[in-house]
Amino acid sequence: MKQVVTAPDRSASGAKRARSRTTAQNPGHAVDYSDPAFSEAVIRWQKQHGRHALPWQNTHDAYRIWLSEIMLQQTQVAAVIPYYRRFLERFPNVQALAEAPSEDVMAHWSGLGYYTRARNLHRCAQRVVADHGGVFPSDPGLLAELPGIGRSTAAAITAFAYGTRAAILDGNVKRVFCRVFGIDGFPGAKPVEDQLWLRAVALLPEQDIGAYTQGLMDLGATLCTRGKPACERCPLAGQCVARATGRTHLLPTRKPKKAVPEKSITMLVIADRTHVLLERRPDSGIWGGLLSLPETDVLNPDDVGATEREERLAPAAAHYGSPRSFDRLQPFTHVFTHYKLHVWPYHVRLDSRREFAGEDSRVWYPVDRLADAALPAPVKKLLLAIFGEPDLLS
Structure with missing residues (x-):
């Protein structure tokens, strides 16, 4: 050659x-x-x-x-x-x-x-x-x-x-x-x-x-x-x-700092006892091509109580099944190269789920296979923490 x-x-x-x-x-x-x-x-x-x-x-x-x-x-x-x-x-x-x-x-x-x-x-x-x-x-x-x-x-x-x-x-x-x-x-x-x-x-x-x-x-x-x-x-x-010249701490010259943008989203963990709803993200943008959780309008847990939370989440959840409860989860922040993402997750428990017909962007994913799913690291960590606790499935 x-x-x-x-x-x-x-x-x-x-x-x-x-x-x-x-x-x-x-x-x-x-x-x-x-x-x-x-x-x-x-x-x-x-x-x-x-x-x-x-x-x-x-x-x-x-x-x-x-x-x-x-x-x-x-x-x-x-x-x-x-x-x-x-x-x-x-x-x-x-x-x-x-x-x-x-x-x-x-x-x-x-x-x-x-x-x-x-x-x-x-x-x-x-x-x-x-x-x-x-x-x-x-x-x-x-x-x-x-x-x-x-x-x-x-x-x-x-x-x-x-x-x-x-x-x-x-x-x-x-x-x-x-x-x-x-x-x-x-x-x-x-x-x-x-x-x-x-x-x-x-x-x-x-x-x-x-x-x-x-x-x-x-x-x-x-x-x-x-x-x-x-x-x-x-x-x-x-x-x-x-x-x-005593400049090892100064070289190479650092990139000029810019203010780091911040964004907030709400993620929904919609699940029954055995499956959780996942959506495939577009190829472009963050986590492109991966499975992730559905997102909805921002619900800051510090601004909404339990009643308002249920009123705002129930219509979206009803599209996927029969919701039983709406619980706030621990918020977390994920830092990307160019901005910070603040995530407010909520757990929507279903008594029964609705199957999808002719859709490939949404999937009911078995919770016992989440460890092998193509998920963003923070989303996988969140889901494994939830479904690793038997009392949270009751």
């Missing part, structure tokens, strides 16, 4: 071309970011002290590597490992994943969060099978065109699976670069990110691309952490500008 070289060569002419590109993008500031000593230090450290026993390591299987990279986006390694193992048991290869029902995929992702990743994962598997014969491309440019895979993720997958020389630039790597090279400015801002990409490409080594890529990830995850970096053990400490 032909490898695709996405980094400039290190010959004199290659270095000249790299400097020319840098000059073109930064007029008046011709900078050569190449530094073989940097990559050598990272590779040497990774081989001696980096992580080597994670479930997705020690393989060139692009499917397993891709799966781990998607799961690790915005999620810690410890949280990913059990999901990764269960996912592989159910979907051992890209063909199995591509052919699986979306409900099954979402159920196995339930609780991991950022559910757009799961929908993109499923679509990506289908594209790999349909467009690439079930083989992930070794060209990071082609790979980045698939759903849910950006430039950095494509580079990581091809580096580990095929040895392709391509630069990564995830959050951990941005933090390492900003501290080691003393780069000011929020790394998510385009001018700063463009500079980081130039540096990331220029620093690529000629050999050991897998160890180098893993080493950058490991440094950011285990030593150059956001809170308390272990500078005394870092192989780059001697050249780290942030450490030399």
Whole structure:
């Protein structure tokens, strides 16, 4: 399989071309970011002290590597490992994943969060099978065109699976670069990110691309952490500008803070002794494609008494069966990336439930199977707390 070289060569002419590109993008500031000593230090450290026993390591299987990279986006390694193992048991290869029902995929992702990743994962598997014969491309440019895979993720997958020389630039790597090279400015801002990409490409080594890529990830995850970096053990400490200038706590520059929006909803736990009413959420928006609880107009338990609560909930509940009681449950707050969601749940007990005809968006779900349902984590926690208590079913 032909490898695709996405980094400039290190010959004199290659270095000249790299400097020319840098000059073109930064007029008046011709900078050569190449530094073989940097990559050598990272590779040497990774081989001696980096992580080597994670479930997705020690393989060139692009499917397993891709799966781990998607799961690790915005999620810690410890949280990913059990999901990764269960996912592989159910979907051992890209063909199995591509052919699986979306409900099954979402159920196995339930609780991991950022559910757009799961929908993109499923679509990506289908594209790999349909467009690439079930083989992930070794060209990071082609790979980045698939759903849910950006430039950095494509580079990581091809580096580990095929040895392709391509630069990564995830959050951990941005933090390492900003501290080691003393780069000011929020790394998510385009001018700063463009500079980081130039540096990331220029620093690529000629050999050991897998160890180098893993080493950058490991440094950011285990030593150059956001809170308390272990500078005394870092192989780059001697050249780290942030450490030399006492700015490790200031770099990388934090994103300017904005007021966090807040939203309130009321969820209804409508159930008889054996089944609870669930609704499938739209693919777009929060918890897209998952099952969840029906929602209604906001009922703040501090503002309504028992009589008013029953008067307002009874008409909606009567559509689903014969309601017997309407009880308030403990409110909770769930924090998303961009806002806080305040949930006021109510338990509507039914003497009998009404079956649905010709509907697929609503389902009476067996309460003894809730642990395996494709539910948002806070909703699953709420339901398991309710139906795990026998006295609440009486």
